[in-house]
Amino acid sequence: MSFPIRSTAFAALAAVLLAVSSAFAEPTTVTFVHTNDMDRMEASGGKGGLANLMAVVKAERAAGEHVIFTHGGDAISPSLLSGFDKGAHMIDLLNAADVDIMVLGNHEFDFGPKVAMERIAEATFPILGTNAIDSDGEIIDGAIASWTTKAGEFTIGFFGLVTPDTTEVSSPETVSFASLEATSREMSAKLREEGADLVVALSHTGIEEDFDLVNAGTGIDILLSGHDHLLMSYYNGKIAMMESAAQADYVSVLEVTMDRVERRGKQRFVWSPSFRTIPTAGMEGDAEMAAKVDSYLKKLSLELDVEIGTTTTQLDSRRASVRGGENAIGNLISDAIRKGVEADVAITNGGGIRGDKIYDAGTVLTRRDIQTELPFGNTTVKLEVTGAQIVEALENGFSQVENGAGRFPSVSGMTVTWDAKAPAGSRVKSVMVGDSPIDAAKNYTLAANDYIAGGGDGYSVFKDAKNLIDPAAAQLMALMVVDYVEAAGEIAPAVENRLVPAE
Structure with missing residues (x-):
């Protein structure tokens, strides 16, 4: 008679232990x-x-x-x-x-x-x-x-x-x-x-x-x-x-x-x-x-072969052209990024323009052409900078022109008079933003590619600038240029005395 009682007690104890263990x-x-x-x-x-x-x-x-x-x-x-x-x-x-x-x-x-x-x-x-x-x-x-x-x-x-x-x-x-x-x-x-x-x-x-x-x-x-x-x-x-x-x-x-x-x-x-x-x-x-x-x-390869517009002027992206003086394709790119982020001015570096070719007047441009010219996947940032910082950046841009350095600038929204024969660091003679002389103490908005905005090509002055659109939020530079050309349909970039050699 005792066996069933012990069995029942054991079973009850086991059930309690199981319940306790399952609670954890x-x-x-x-x-x-x-x-x-x-x-x-x-x-x-x-x-x-x-x-x-x-x-x-x-x-x-x-x-x-x-x-x-x-x-x-x-x-x-x-x-x-x-x-x-x-x-x-x-x-x-x-x-x-x-x-x-x-x-x-x-x-x-x-x-x-x-x-x-x-x-x-x-x-x-x-x-x-x-x-x-x-x-x-x-x-x-x-x-x-x-x-x-x-x-x-x-x-x-x-x-x-x-x-x-x-x-x-x-x-x-x-x-x-x-x-x-x-x-x-x-x-x-x-x-x-x-x-x-x-x-x-x-x-x-x-x-x-x-x-x-x-x-x-x-x-x-x-x-x-x-x-x-x-x-x-x-x-x-x-x-x-x-x-x-x-x-x-x-x-x-x-x-x-x-x-x-x-x-x-x-x-x-x-x-x-x-x-x-x-x-x-x-x-x-x-x-x-x-x-x-x-x-x-x-599919991307096929998309790149789509026509986007016609240039009625010659575009010269040869290395010496984009690193030695004002050029039409640099003006096109800097205009596109300035408009793309609605900035006062823009600076981009000649070393980022890599097609190394001439597009004759009348050439129908494709998306692939723009990607070939801007192959690095750079994005367009928007910075808040002072006039003094812009001048310092331009001094850097002109500082190694005699060496064909990639830091040479293309600009938009500015007219810059510069002297290639002056010592590096004192080559900028005057800067106009729109119709007004640049104000060293005034804040301006600047469009630039993320490479130079991060200090690349010697543009260290931009590392201290305030980001309004930083690289994490920025859009591709090449796509801004594509959109700019597509919107116009026909473009006529030219050398128009944005970078004026001093007499």
């Missing part, structure tokens, strides 16, 4: 594979590109049980092909990459909100736009406020943030961007109320905005960011933050181990991060994605 979740590791700021589909110099990215993602998915592939925004622009299909190819490629979740970036608005909504609708993955509010007071059509997923017994909640600077550096038109901090507080609380254990902000925000969010105590556990093109991982014991440079030159991986522990008689959720950085240089890309990218590169 098993430790679970989730892997976040993160990329951001990736508008270039192909590798460059053996690194980056979607085929290499896909190879990393597939390897991580094969190695981990719970893997989330995140994209921190800026995909559909700027690139040469996006200038023709408004970024549709990138959404198609990201669909093939099986992205889990993406946030809108400022470049998603480069073609206006209507195109942004079209691209969102084409995506087979969810796109966050939590603080991207249209004129009706709702999130831009197609984007979502939050997304949740499970990893083992744990719930992970995401929301998305887009930098409010988008209103200044892109073309969101009717779309505005709510406060990053207020949105973060509201969504962190909401997601936790809905059962999220871990709250992730997938953001396209600047580094100062990132640290403001980290330090504000908004309830975020993890911030996966983009926009600055920084390679960064950070953990302060409470919040983890990560950004993955740009173009998938590197892929950032964050492994988070989640658990529940009992403290003072209560179960508490705990987590810990581990960071990895995977350089893609020299790796073997995913063959299937490489084939898909190649099909778009062939």
Whole structure:
């Protein structure tokens, strides 16, 4: 008679132990594979590109049980092909990459909100736009406020943030961007109320905005960011933050181990991060994605052979011409970028003009011609500079003309008198901005390519200038020139005494 009693007691005890043990979740590791700021589909110099990215993602998915592939925004622009299909190819490629979740970036608005909504609708993955509010007071059509997923017994909640600077550096038109901090507080609380254990902000925000969010105590556990093109991982014991440079030159991986522990008689959720950085240089890309990218590169080749307009004057891009004096093609390019960002003046360097050929008057120009002349993928930035900084930049531009240096300037919005025989550093004799002498103390807006804006070719003076449109938000220089020629249909650039040799 005692045996059944013992068996029953044992069974009851086992049931209690099972219930207790099941109240505690098993430790679970989730892997976040993160990329951001990736508008270039192909590798460059053996690194980056979607085929290499896909190879990393597939390897991580094969190695981990719970893997989330995140994209921190800026995909559909700027690139040469996006200038023709408004970024549709990138959404198609990201669909093939099986992205889990993406946030809108400022470049998603480069073609206006209507195109942004079209691209969102084409995506087979969810796109966050939590603080991207249209004129009706709702999130831009197609984007979502939050997304949740499970990893083992744990719930992970995401929301998305887009930098409010988008209103200044892109073309969101009717779309505005709510406060990053207020949105973060509201969504962190909401997601936790809905059962999220871990709250992730997938953001396209600047580094100062990132640290403001980290330090504000908004309830975020993890911030996966983009926009600055920084390679960064950070953990302060409470919040983890990560950004993955740009173009998938590197892929950032964050492994988070989640658990529940009992403290003072209560179960508490705990987590810990581990960071990895995977350089893609020299790796073997995913063959299937490489084939898909190649099909778009062939399409791009066809797009480049499209006629855009006619020049009724001769254009001379030979090395000596663009590095030795005022020239018509330099004037064309500097005019195009000045108009493209609506700046007071523009400066571009002769070393960035590389076609090394003559286009006779009457030549029908193609997109390929412009790409040949501007092959480096430079973008057009907008700086706020003083008159004194402009003069210093011009002195640098003329400082090595006798050596045929690439720093020689082409300008727009200015007339500069200069003396090639004077000592370097004192060759600028006068500068007129429009019809007025330059004012050393006055602020002007300047269009320039991102290379010289970052101090390239000796233009170090620009490194201290205020960015109004920085490289992360800028559009391709070549596309600005294409758009400029297409809009005109017929152009007649000429040497018109912008750079006047002193007598």
